[in-house]
Amino acid sequence: MDSDGCALRFGILGTLEASVRGEAVDLGPVKQRTVLGLLLCRVNQVVPVAVLRDTLWPDEAPSSARKNLQGYVSTLRRILRVGPAGTGPLRHQPPGYLLRLRPEQLDALSFLELAQAGVAAARGGDTAAAAGMLGRAIGMWRGPVLCDLLDAPAVADDRERLHERYLTTFETWMEARLALGEHRELGGPIDDMVRRHPFRERLRHAQMLTLYRCGRQTEALAQYDALRQVLARELGLPPSPVLTRLYESILAGDPGLEPPPPSSAVTVAGSLPRDVDDFTGRAAAVESLVRELDASGPGQVVVVGGPVGAGKTALVVHCAHRLAGRFPDGRMFVGLRAQDGTARGVPEVLDAVRREVGGRPARLRDALAGRSVLLVLDDAVGEAQVRAVLAATGDAVVAVTSRRRLAGLESVRHRDLEPMPDEEAVLLLTRILGADRVAREPQGARSLAAACGGLPLAIRIAGARLAVLRHLSLSRYAARLADEGRLLDELVAGDLEIRSRLAVWYADLAPGDREWAHRLAALPGSAFSAAQLGGDPVRAEHAVERLFEAHVVRIQPAEVEAHAANGGVCYAVPPVVRAFLRDRPDG
Template identity: 45%
Template sequence: MDPGPYKQRVLLGMLLLRANTVVSVDQLLGAVWPEGLPRTARKNLQVYVSTLRRIVGDRIRHASYGYVLDADPDELDALRFDDLTARGYAAYREGNLHESRGLLGRAVGLWRDGVLVDLAGNPVIAADAEHLGQRYLAAFEDWVDLEIDEGNHLSVLAQLTGQARRHPFRERLIAATITALHRAGRRREALATFEAHRQLVARELGVAPSQVLQQLYRSILVDGAEAAAPSASGPGRVRPAQLPRDVSEFAGRVEHVNALVETLTGSHGADVAVVTGAVGTGKTALAVRAGRRMAGSFADGEIFVSLRQPDGRPRSVRDVLTELLRATGLDASVPRDEHEAPAAWRSWIADREFLIILDDAVGEDQVRCLLPGNGRNRMLVTSSYRLSGLESVYRVTLDEMTDDEAGELLTGTLGPHRTASGPLQRILRRAGATPLVVRAVSTRLDALRHLSMDEYADLLESAPSVFDELPLGGTPIRERVARVYADLPEPQRRAVRVLGGLPAGPVYWSELVAACSTLFPAAAEVVHRLVEANIVAASHTCAVRYTVPALVRHFAADLSR
């Protein structure tokens, strides 16, 4: 059947991708007209629906707030894929590997091409298609592992190498390809596949292959009878040491480092510590320094995992659990069930002794299911949020540095001859006294060697936006603050914009609430959420007053302007 013109096909594609689910009119309008709604959009949508009904029948029906397309697995391959994979994983959990392999193989066999390739230019369709494609790849990886374990490596090798070429960063595909090649007697090709992957991730991501992949490579080098990765508890196990490089220009925070070390290694300390603070206060650097101090205290090694993707979006718990399991030596599929997966993780490390650093957490829910159970494992979490909902944890809150600490850090990078008589306090009053800012200042002064610190202070005070005069390699400072802002619900984002119009300096709680009360009936709750996100910080100098950290204040002022 011909489903009609492009926008009508987009509408049908949306309903098919979300079959048996009500898709709201607003969602459909946004998908059909992603570039912006014309005045007649709703009327045109009704025409498209009416025309599609004449093509596909009454299975498209109106619901309370949108439309739904009724279908069953015998009619729609995406639904059939879901049904087969669900039954396949159920069989796996029951120990019936033969049935699981057959069902997953049938599910994978349904796949012929990308989803709705003729609509790939539509951003909403493309996002849904990408999500379905990721589910297919996960099922393909699980099926291939079962086939290789059954000895069918030759029959899957062609499909496997093709998928590995299309998805070169999926380590499970690379590991399965290496294993199948080696078992097929193609040892040189297996080693070459690992080396090509090692060079790719080093060049594109600046990282090394996972410990599991490296163990697999070593097992092939010694030409063992099997190409399976060594058992994590066996004598050939490699001890992970994933802590990043410790920064040399580290000033102050001595009490915090000592407290973390004592808490996580002492006999009466906590098993989880949380380091929080506003953007740029040096949470990750503090965690790494404390981790380096404790490295020798954990027999099984140190794990470091970021809880955000490179673009700042939160990582899914399943992705993080997969990385944690592989880092600790278990190359196995993470259970799909949201309760089984954390249980499998805790069971795997129950009798181990790891130091695990979870960097840049977005919220309590992201962290809670990753926490270890009873045992000797210790976890250190960093976050720009207070994570007040986590129970029984040791907490460290980082504020701005003192003038002496900031001076020590700046002198350590620029040298005493450049900073001895400089107006450091003017710079810190304007930009804030966080380690991130001080490092950016030193970078700027190192590049502008013709400027004195006085001249740079003048430049900073006259700049329309502080961020323009605070460069930093990697992620710009403005973008780091923007990530925290983007994570906030809209009421809190509106409140940040209101704060940007207030004069700098501390205020009392009542003044904060009053500033927001014209926008929000529940202004106190909005301000409380800002405190939880370290957008507003308490100051106890004389009475309890509240301040907006300098970087957040400048960001809010830019938004206000």
């Protein structure tokens, strides 16, 4: 494989994703994506042309099937070529095609490699290392394998094979963590998995032992009785001897079931919010942030900035869940704003962190010293607030989200989260509304995504509203959203809306910057340069740059080069921001 191969990465543990040098790749129409999905499921194996043909046309292949398939493969070769001309990972090899990748290039291969290493560590007696590696492997899953290609029957066997490996890896991970005495953190994950897989006895064993060690003996016994009844009714079988022995040991209060003595490690309550079930897209951003946090040393900080509704918190939480094994001592989540949107005081924030750390230590730095802990500080108001918290948290790796770029923070890494590209926005809408409804109105879906400005929050609100208003067509709703005077009123679904979040963001602006923001929103058209504001050009340019830092405006990438040649940069006010500013009296 060419030396640039590591620049090419794929994901199938969830939706199909691909990136080249960190940038997400548009993989084209569904049949082309299906070809790639099947090749990835059978990576490093030759997939016969007949198998690909039958997958694409399961009923009856058209006379042009071979030509169409060759066209899909040719396009994929062009898209995925990152080395010198003529090279790439996808090649023809009779009787079909071969996609050759390294483990680090495909999440499924990385998962299998980590899972195998974790099992080997467990068998070798290194339980802590096993728990870490298995946790990292589990964290790589974003959802069911190729969940956006569920209509491809040829992928079903591969999906089932990988899912079974996921379940056995999860069970081994739970057992390793129980052996480390981490039962208090396992109740939620095990209960959720048991609900989905009620007949798996290793999961039931881990659940019963977790309940018993948490002092919930009656519930542990009840789980056994529930399983016994289900097995008898559905399969005509009794529970296994292993599970029966555990039941009898719990009844007898066997001291051998007690957890191991506690270590000196800090105990973290684990306040991380649940991951979003339908987290969509953002492949390059997820890969970059996971890699950044995974490689971070003690006390390192990553700041994720972005406009209101861009999905900053969802991204960081999603990545934190994937890094469970990297941070075995805990992952904490603390909001930096009060319910009314104002900044929480630093003493209040630090007290919230102490509540997450066992024993409420007086000195957080000492309690977290040498520990592998991730602290998420959500929705920071400004640099001073974050700087004061960081001074007290010592060795914890910290991920900060903010509506500002927080350029004044020292020795931190910055990541900006831009609005979703159109194809990802439509995919998110598809996961909310279902493929059939979106397929009936593809242009309406694209128009709706554009009207939402690519903001995941706005798209989720629109999707939730349409899910209730089944009679409302996507095209009609997109037309309503395109009316700027109605936009914010339309983006309401129950108690989910975007106007109040924009109001908090607006309140953070200095009075002078609010005035500049209103002047920008009043300009005609969607793009502008600082020179169009008139007056002192230096003052205008500085004002626009401050608004750029606060995500009031964004740079128009396609226009940058042309305007730079004319001595200026082209900016734009996002649709929801412009609608909010035009609807609000001058600040």
